[in-house]
Amino acid sequence: MATAIRFEHVRKAYADGTVAVGDLSLDVQEHELLALVGPSGCGKSTTLRMANRLVEPTSGRIFLDGDDVTDVDAVGLRRRIGYVIQNVGLFPHRTVGQNVATVPRLLGWDKARTRARTGELLELVGLEPGRYARRYPHELSGGERQRVGVARALATNPPVLLMDEPFGAVDPVGRRRLQTEFRRIQSEIGTTVMLVTHDVDEAVRLADRVAVLSRGGVLEQLSDPVRLLAAPASAAVADLVGTGAAVRLLALGTVERRDLSPATGTPGDGPVVRVGDPLDAAFAALAAQPSGRVAVHEGDAVVGELDAPGLLAALHRLVDGAQDRTDDTAPVRTA
Template identity: 50%
Template sequence: MIRFEHVTKRYADGTTAVDDLSFEVAEGELVTLVGPSGCGKTTTMKMVNRLIEPTSGRILLDGQDISAADPVRLRRRIGYVIQQVGLFPHKTVLDNTATVPHLLGAPRAEARARAAELLELVGLDPRKYGPRYPEQLSGGQRQRVGVARALAADPPVLLMDEPFGAVDPVVREHLQNEFLRLQSQVRKTVLLVTHDLEEAVRLGDRIAVYGHGTIEQFDTPATVLGAPATPYVADFVGADRGLKRLSVTTLRRDDLEEAPTLRPGPTAGTPDAPWGVVLDTDGRPTGRFHADDPGRTHPAPPPVPLGASLKDALAALLQDDTGWLPVTDPADGGRYAGVLTPAAVHRALRRARPGTTDDRPAPTDGPAATDTTGDTLSSR
């Protein structure tokens, strides 16, 4: 969708902002550009909508050289979200959002109807917030309106320049979650500039790590964190990059350990095991048992779902003294899938590290995973 071919931007005073950039962003992909101030990431983004013209090289949008396009028409086809939002203070939220469709010739009623749909999509009730003016909104609400306005003309490409940088950390995380939800629905091709590595890792399908006008590494978050391409990248992502990888590594079924289970029904008592999981008749975890307290069951820690990040799973694991968590499979109606332990988290991180293999041993800290009704758990 977006392709840079040997693009350089050099200013009259001899300053080179970007030097011989060549990379491609696939359709529907979210790429984050991250690096220190003055490294050229914002210049890169602004060349896509011709707010800055390159000195040499070509930028292609959907196969077309943008230098041949009318800049105004080009910008109306590209959504643009900036840190300070840039809403018109004299227009209501609804009219702000309807600006681009109206400029493209849509009747006022149609443009406002489209704006109302998008406000709903970004989590703002158009009946409540549509008549308000920007000064009547919080910073996070204004940022949502900015995203809605950028999407109003249904552009194929969305450019975002530090979109969540002007709000506090709690609101920023909430906006990031909302944007990921939104992106899963609309699947725009996105270039997002940020100086925040954690934001880049959390949002990006791929990350471009900038040095000084050049891209030092362009890869998935897991690869950038697990296998930095250069000493510069290793220094930039930090010595705690192993911890950062927790947020980009998802929990899979083959990361889990098996455990004895107990189901309702005629049994000869609890399994001959030090501990295990109690399941209901549908196979969902409801509690736990322990050999030190035979014949009784106790509440289990809240389960985590397959597909959760290891960061969220480890946080849940640390909240409980049990030492393990039941894991459920959302695709199987929330049924039990296995248990997560600290050792399993470590193995999952090793599995996700580029260039390594999962050489974990078979679990040896418990008996075979057979429940007391005689049903052996499926192998993983």
């Protein structure tokens, strides 16, 4: 795959001697979602902000679609890159529609084109234009404001979107819903995304690949989420992943027919599980069934039953597949 962003031996040091990023080389591939994770102070946000020159690198080179970002106008560069932060940064005295239209207006788009694009984007992020376009930010929930921030960042179809803890201020239920919605949008439009998060669960749920940084911006591991969880490359990565790797892996796999045993009876009134559902949803359904078996549907038909051994087999398949992969450069999406 082509490279959208390339960091070549990038370093950021401050006047007081603090080294935020020591010597980082990293490629972000076109159309992928790459998550940066690591402990506080490891240079995640600094790395992200160097890509659009909100922070200037001390040395090294950063390329956007082949252009050295230090050789182009910084304002023009930022108009080519969408940027979403945790607290959104919406203009409080502008309506939702006016906020989304910010960059198109700066670029001189005519009113009809701007209005059409604003409506299209609000629909894309799940906000009905007739209901939301004339509202002000203070009239929205935290999740709704975050959706407006994403719409504004996508207004001019930027090839790259940078996101710094974008869902951190949203409640857990709303955050999971936003994550699912954003992944759908990103897959649909194909934007290249760099996402900074402190939440390993969020990283493995959303990313095609995960880059784990340690203090000083040292790249500890770059791999797909399954390999990250199943085969941490260092003690620092293992500490970050913690003891919940198996649970996180369940969120990355799906129910397949080969995991099922023959159906033994008429489905009960419990949760419905379908072929292709995430394994974590299947696990929850299985835990709720006293029989220890849950019917699995495909279309209108029951095609078998899932039990604990079948779920375990699916989990083993994920782990074995991760251990068999040795190329950490190619994105692999398992769910």
